[in-house]
Amino acid sequence: MTSPLSPEQLYSACDLDFLSFKTTDDLQDLSEPLGQEQAIEAIKFCINVDSYGYNLFCIGPEGTGKSSLVRQILGKASEERKTPDDWCYVYNFETPYKPAALRMPAGKARPFAKDIDKLIEDLRVALPAVFEGEKYKAALKHIEDSFRDQKTQYFDDIQKHTTGKNVSVLRMPVGLVVAPTRDGEVLSPEAFEKLTEEEQQEVLAELNSAQEELENAVRDIPKWEKEQREQIKKLNEEFADIAIKHLIDDLKKKYRRNKDVTAFLRAIYKDIIDNIALFIATTGDDASAADAGDDEQPSAEEDQLMSLIAKQKSETPLRRYKVNVLVDHSETKGAPLVFLEHPILTNLIGRVDRQQQFGALVTDFNMIKAGALHDANGGFLVIEAKDLMNQPASWESLKRALRSKKITMDPPATDGGMTTTILEPEAIPLDVKVVLLGEPDLYYTLAENDPDFPELFKVEANFFPVMDKNEANITKYARLIATQARRNHLRPLEQGAVARLIEHGSRLAEDNQKLTAHIASISDLIREANYCAMTDKSAVITRGHVDRAIVSKIKRADRIQERMAEQIRRGSVMIDTEGAVVGQINGLAVFEYGQISFGKPSRITCLTRLGSGGVLDIEREVDLGGPLHTKGVLILSSFLAARFAKNTPLYLTASLVFEQSYGEVDGDSASSTELYALLSSLANAPIRQSLAVTGSVNQFGQIQAIGGVNEKIEGFFDVCKMRGLTGKHGVLIPKTNADNLMLRQDVVEACKAGLFNIYPVETVDEGIEILTGVPAGERDENGNYPADTINGRVQAQLNKYLAHALEYKRQANMAPQTRPIVA
Incomplete structure (x- = not known):
């Protein structure tokens, strides 16, 4: 039988040998990029290719440092480039309503x-x-x-x-x-x-x-x-x-x-x-x-x-x-680097102001104002893609400018009932690298639906949400933490506090071999730990302060979690943590509300009988089952047919349901759980209610990795702890999720004391043995399973269903035929 994971496998502590300092005051600021090597190469490639359409889209979740890394790389590149020319608008003596653009060397326009x-x-x-x-x-x-x-x-x-x-x-x-x-x-x-x-x-x-x-x-x-x-x-x-x-x-x-x-x-x-x-x-x-x-x-x-x-x-x-003077580079060193935060049309391409005089709106070339394209001309322009897409006119104008390599100001709309003077300023040649920052979904939406997008943004830089947890990155992570503390005027952090932050970075990455690249979350946690240190009147931030900050952050947003826990404690939501029941099992789900996510157990039941309906997903029948959940249930039918009915019909009707579930159920992480309940019902083998299960399954009975494994384990642990840990409680997880474990210290301590267990399983057979205490059984040379095993019992039950079905058919064929009387 599969052994539980050791306490050391449940939490990957940071190696203090990599942190050779007392406090972060001993560390230098981090000036070089942290991780994101692929993105860095893409950015450098883009800014050094001077050809049409080689603009950049930086893809990655919010908070992964896209903006700061782009600012760092482009800032250095802009310093090494030539300062572009100044631009002015002057009166056009031949065509007064078309002001002339005048180019001058950098710093000479003013x-x-x-x-x-x-x-x-x-x-x-x-x-x-x-x-x-x-x-x-x-x-x-x-x-x-x-x-x-x-x-x-x-x-x-x-x-x-x-x-x-x-x-x-x-x-x-x-x-x-x-x-x-x-x-x-x-x-x-x-x-x-x-x-x-x-x-x-x-x-x-x-x-x-x-x-x-x-x-x-x-x-x-x-x-x-x-x-x-x-x-x-x-x-x-x-x-x-x-x-x-x-x-x-x-x-x-x-x-x-x-x-x-x-x-x-x-x-x-x-x-x-x-x-x-x-x-x-x-x-x-x-x-x-x-x-x-x-x-x-x-x-x-x-x-x-x-x-x-x-x-x-x-x-x-x-x-x-x-x-x-439209653009003045008298104080610019190198090429301009412009971050446009509010990309409305006038902020992007400029505007022509107007002034009301004696009942008319008048203007002249002196009222022409520059936009971000003018300011960034000859350098780099960085825009948040989401903000830009919220301004369709700005997006279309940007594409037009990039295609034509000119900045053209559209005449302003006239106000009703007002005489208006309209100018058509001469277009200014455009030479700029545009960098868009956005989420993956937005990038792929544009790539599929906007034919201009692939032509104008030929380079993508992928910012991954995680990075490898190795000595080099741990050292840089520590320096980044020191940089953030100094930059935000916070207290220095002790070695243990830095180690705890790095460990929390692995928790956020959901992988004990990785670190999160969501630097914003780490920075927020440093600020909150600094507050805890301030309340203790401590000169430095300790590991305890970081722990308190993590707990406080959860407590501030755990109203829904507490409400659900109360329902289980009072019995309104029925969850068994003791005894054994046939066809009943504890599944695990993750709930996300705002910035908090937590796990919660759910009762899953299965009933089986003779029939030809196959495996009936009640959630799907009432339109509460999502497509991924439905896929997982259909895999169960394939598994049963492949293992027990390759050469014979499968006469079975089984109903599966999430009890007391009143919302949509999606995802396949409960498919192995449902399969265990199905096998339990067919084999009439009670399942230990002191255990909970998570993991998806394929048609060959292999258990596959799922997400949110830490939250799921902790969710069931909290219920068991509330009722009293006995040493029999535990959770079955996919073995491939073992590297994702970064559990809370109270869970690790309970496992160390033998009060709670985490079982890594690779196959359905391993899992069913742990859940029922009955061997799964293997086929003999004749292809039969031992009778006293789970597989043997299931095979016997399905054979019984088959025999009954054939008998019913035989009797139906022998019954006298009645014919209708024709009047």
């Missing part, structure tokens, strides 16, 4: 923007100074006087030409007017009516002739005015050139190596020259506003509005010459 700001301030002073100077005024007056003199002389000639006639050309506020005269005096309408008809006709003839001459003369005036405007424009350009050319030339000389910048400066110069009237008009408007203000004092609101309008007028001509 100084250039300051140079342009200084240029603007200089223009604010230089242009008014030039156009308000005496030299300009004298030149302008000369042009105006020349035109006025020419115009006066021309009309004087017309007046002389009409002298001595009955008409005269008069200067009136509305212009030149031809009027009838007599003896040098203008005739009034009454005086004109007193003239004879012949005199009136003579005057009218002379009026028409003079009017025609005047109209012919006036036709030359627009030509003179055009000549005057051209002369004034030329004058303005000459004086503007004096004011700004040296300013522009200084900047062109400073940035002569950047063709885009010099082209922009030339465009500024040309625009100022072409639109110099705006600057002169602005100065004149300001003066007019100031003069108007002397007559009447405005109210506070009017004054504020007038100030705003005046400010906008003064800024408008010069605002378009400003430089909007």
